[in-house]
Amino acid sequence: MGTTYSVKLIASGADFSTASLQKQVDERLVEINQQMSTYIPDSELSRFNQSPAGNWFPVSQALADVVARAKEISEQSDGAFDVTVGPLVNLWSFGPDNRPEKVPSDEAIAAALANVGDAKLEVRLDPPALKKSRDALYVDLSAIAKGYGVDQIAQLVADSGAQSYMVEIGGEVRAVGRKSDGSLWRIAIEKPTPGARAIQEIVELSNQSLATSGDYRQHFVEDGQIYSHTIDPQTGRPLPHPPASVSVLHADCAAADAFATTLMVLGPERGYNWAEQNKLAVLFLIRGADGPVVRRTSLWPQRGE
Template sequence: MTLGAAVLLLAVGCLQPPAPIEVTGRTMGTTYSVKFIPPDRDFDAKPLQQEIDKRLVEINQQMSTYIPDSELSRFNQSKAGDWFPVSPQLAEVVQLAKQINHESGGAFDVTVGPLVNLWNFGPDHHPEQVPSDEAIAAALANIGDDKLEVRLDPPALKKSVDGLYVDLSAIAKGYGVDKIAELIAESGRKSYMVEIGGEVRAAGQKPDGSPWRIAIEKPIPGARAIQEVVELSNQSLATSGDYRNFFEVDGQTFSHTIDPKTGRPLAHTLASVSVLHQDCGSADALATTLMVLGPDRGYNWAEEQKLAVLFLIRDKDGPVVRRTSLWPNAGE
């Protein structure tokens, strides 16, 4: 090789964009992953990760039901009647939740917390057992979006019954993804992927010009397998399913998603729902909404709302049936 050729190869190598940087950690009882394209090969990601961790701690302190002194926990412990001051962020999330509740006819209801706890899927752990009809009826008396009010200026929440208990677990991870995505964008990064507990938001492209590719799991309990791959660019993806968080009693399976109308875990054949949306908070909440609505009502509602949705439905003969609404072609 001549000296000129070596110099040319070196120059070409220097023009290659830097590889993505990944930072990871734990938050909201799960893990997070952030990948982004750095401005140069010498970029120090530690200060940015410190900002990510700080922002996630703030969101947890606002919205967690597992932290006794979080804003949400203190609201849940408060008495009915008076406006309870909260952060603008918590008010924003509750307002979005109430909007989706209204649009879905009550299928998405963040006041379902007492039932989540009653069925052993919240912070108030107890032995896995099926609650009595009387206990379910008592919990239902404290549930209902109409019992929860929100205002944005000044930000505050109000409950009409003492027993109201708000659980944001079906929207907070997606909201957290959005806030971290905003943080990454504010740092000047135009290409990134943010994931918290399986909820994802991506922007831009990878260094080779290809979009970020996200795998959707097959709804198989106790196993990890890919159903299909979705290409994401300037979009969010959230999935809700019945195959990860559940318990069994006398051969019957009880999923963690509770129907706010019946007070019981879902009992239909819809195994999982994946939603593509502009923001991840909405995608997260809509995935749960569609799980509650089920394979038929959920599909019809997704079509009405013009949502991009992948439904994976259990057939009575065993295989999973794929049904879509405005869903892009699966990646290879």
């Protein structure tokens, strides 16, 4: 996943083994990477992306389940969330291809768009398999697989007997129970300032997941214009005025991860309205002349101190 992970827990029982749990965590993360990474040439997903169109391609149950969930969110968001956006992500220099950071031509964008679209991807759960209608279809699960990884590691920790724990992968978090002093897990949301680290807000989590998507780390600048890594699958281009970041609270981290990206694509106005309609707890940080403008949906908790 190209990032770090952290697990904190309150162990129960004298026979609890941190080393045994870490071994299970590492093995599960390697497995998920081998299933869903676009950076590993022989991963399940990479082999599907390289396969010809028209035939069912057998995959693991995990990969089929994640693609099925992604397609549900794509339908729910009228295509704002689309895991087939991979050709555009690569074209705009944000994928594994290491392309130079530059604005592509209109012709190149149109050519990539022809291979993008959730309707071009099918999933079958039993037996698990994927199918595409175009050879160049390229699935990129980076906006949901990390959250899925958090959910999977959280389940491993729960199965170990821990009733209070916090799992974090690359900033996506799930927290259950309370810390040893009885307080809730406190998670900081970063101020969206390029090149700096500062806290914007603190959220107390209990039996919840938190995911954040932002454009202040992954972007490039050309002729004074900022181009974000979040691509609108409808236009084939980064949003001209996206939120600086979107944070989502949800029961599971895979959904929080996907919804955060969805709301970045929808933008601060459409995204806010869509989040309210879908009863999501969301914090929008929108660029302002004097720093980020904060906008919370009605289900977002009161600000912590």
